[in-house]
Amino acid sequence: MKIGIFFGSSTDNTTTATEFMKEYLEMNDHEVEMHNIADADVDKILEFDNIIIGCPTWHIGELQEDWDSVFLDYEKLDFNGKTAAFFGCGDQIGYPANFLDAIGMLADPFMKKGGKLIGRIPRDNYQFEGSRALDKDDKLMGLGLDYDNDDEQTCEDYMIEWLEDILDEFPG
Numbered sequence: 001m002k003i004g005i006f007f008g009s010s011t012d013n014t015t016t017a018t019e020f021m022k023e024y025l026e027m028n029d030h031e032v033e034m035h036n037i038a039d040a041d042v043d044k045i046l047e048f049d050n051i052i053i054g055c056p057t058w059h060i061g062e063l064q065e066d067w068d069s070v071f072l073d074y075e076k077l078d079f080n081g082k083t084a085a086f087f088g089c090g091d092q093i094g095y096p097a098n099f100l101d102a103i104g105m106l107a108d109p110f111m112k113k114g115g116k117l118i119g120r121i122p123r124d125n126y127q128f129e130g131s132r133a134l135d136k137d138d139k140l141m142g143l144g145l146d147y148d149n150d151d152e153q154t155c156e157d158y159m160i161e162w163l164e165d166i167l168d169e170f171p172g
């Protein structure tokens with residue numbers, strides 16, 4: 001399976017996560033292209049049918065700056081026929097009312113423009129109050145990674161479990 005991972009990162013936590021995912025997927029015989037959205041054209045996303053999108057939340061409920069710069073073009077893309085899983089880094093203790101907001105800010109337009117979202121996560125894995133990443137069933141629309149409060153091993157365990165789930169859900 002060929003997967004495109006698109007991410008943005010200001011202090012490298014999302015970069016660390018993305019590199020780990022790429023390595024894990026390649027070890028399991030999947031072809032992966034990793035693109036930092038700071039350096040890639042946003043319509044490059046459409047070259048892939050199976051997509052992973054990673055964006056940390058910054059500045060109290062905002063997209064990371066490189067995603068913010070391309071957002072107006074991103075939300076115009078036609079995602080029909082695309083399947084995507086979202087993840088984000090955040091801080092559930094420091095920003096409990098806005099934990100992982102960026103996941104919702106990118107996942108909503110993806111679904112509105114015809115994309116199929118996979119990789120939802122129960123919220124009880126975390127402790128926070130509010131998030132734009134919650135759907136109507138109170139599930140998170142993507143994987144949350146909290147490098148500020150969890151150790152790296154915990155983040156890796158979360159990623160492996162989630163990757164195994166989304167690999168089953170990608171159309172192949």
Ligand SMILES: Cc1cc2nc3c(=O)[nH]c(=O)nc-3n(C[C@H](O)[C@H](O)[C@H](O)COP(=O)(O)O)c2cc1C
Pocket residue numbers: 008009010011012013014015056057058059060061062064089090091092095098099100101147148
């Ligand atoms: C000024 C500032 C604002 C932040 N705002 C939020 C927020 O609203 N929600 C959240 O979940 N995390 C927030 N965070 C935490 C970051 O998302 C977290 O540190 C993340 O791991 C950064 O990812 P990056 O290193 O890939 O940029 C904030 C951090 C800082 C320093």
